[in-house]
Amino acid sequence: MDKEGHIKLNKLTKSYQEGVKTRAVLDEMDLSVKEGELIVLLGRSGSGKSTLLNLVSGIDKPDSGEVVIGGTDLAKLNEKDRTLFRRKNIGFVFQSFNLISTLTAHENVLLPLKLKGANDEETLSKAQRFLDEVGLGDRGDSYPDRLSGGEQQRVAIARALAHEPMLILADEPTGNLDYETGKTILDILKNLVRKNGRTIILATHDRDICKIADRVLEIRGGKLSEISITEEAIQ
Numbered sequence: 541m542d543k544e545g546h547i548k549l550n551k552l553t554k555s556y557q558e559g560v561k562t563r564a565v566l567d568e569m570d571l572s573v574k575e576g577e578l579i580v581l582l583g584r585s586g587s588g589k590s591t592l593l594n595l596v597s598g599i600d601k602p603d604s605g606e607v608v609i610g611g612t613d614l615a616k617l618n619e620k621d622r623t624l625f626r627r628k629n630i631g632f633v634f635q636s637f638n639l640i641s642t643l644t645a646h647e648n649v650l651l652p653l654k655l656k657g658a659n660d661e662e663t664l665s666k667a668q669r670f671l672d673e674v675g676l677g678d679r680g681d682s683y684p685d686r687l688s689g690g691e692q693q694r695v696a697i698a699r700a701l702a703h704e705p706m707l708i709l710a711d712e713p714t715g716n717l718d719y720e721t722g723k724t725i726l727d728i729l730k731n732l733v734r735k736n737g738r739t740i741i742l743a744t745h746d747r748d749i750c751k752i753a754d755r756v757l758e759i760r761g762g763k764l765s766e767i768s769i770t771e772e773a774i775q
């Protein structure tokens with residue numbers, strides 16, 4: 541695989557129509573992410589972070605421009621193939637954890653593996669291994685409503701990584717957690733992503749999170765600009 545252009549955005553443009561008004565959100569945005577990079581995406585509320593993540597995951601379609609992930613141009617896939625591609629290649633971590641309430645922690649981690657068609661003993665133990673990795677090896681039988689917010693997010697991290705996706709997308713992963721829990725979650729996420737050699741794009745408005753990044757990018761006026769990490773640390 542082309543390490544330099546593991547993920548590429550070419551002139552990505554997206555606007556929303558509201559009545560007669562058009563709101564331009566992303567304006568011919570370019571980006572190239574290397575394999576294994578940890579990108580922190582900053583931007584004020586409403587700047588387009590979630591819009592960008594939805595385009596990168598293929599959940600939403602751009603007005604124009606390309607999203608290329610591991611050599612696959614998402615626009616060339618039909619709806620069904622895009623869903624399959626997403627299941628196989630992308631892991632998600634959301635602000636609101638998004639665990640399935642009727643499944644145990646272990647079953648939640650298992651789900652993306654099953655959706656990929658894996659369902660044998662080895663798969664069961666892989667899900668268990670990832671629960672162990674996030675420190676919840678003994679909570680596999682617990683349902684989400686029996687877990688704290690931080691524990692739920694740890695299950696969500698295990699779920700995002702266990703099926704070995706090419707790319708992890710995290711949207712405000714610490715947004716619903718207190719400061720200390722948020723710090724723990726970020727450490728777990730960073731360590732697991734590094735250990736497994738995954739690429740991650742993490743959107744946040746919390747500038748503190750920049751400390752863990754290889755590269756910090758900011759969306760402003762529909763474009764991306766690179767911010768120096770040392771500059772960010774000093775502020």
Ligand SMILES: Nc1ncnc2c1ncn2[C@@H]1O[C@H](COP(=O)(O)OP(=O)(O)OP(=O)(O)O)[C@@H](O)[C@H]1O
Nearest residue numbers: 556557565583584585586587588589590591592745
């Ligand atoms: N489906 C939609 N229809 C119309 N406008 C939308 C839609 N989705 C997003 N927008 C608008 O696009 C802009 C970018 O929204 P987006 O959710 O991407 O921002 P964000 O940076 O993720 O914000 P936040 O940090 O508050 O979550 C906002 O002005 C929002 O109102």
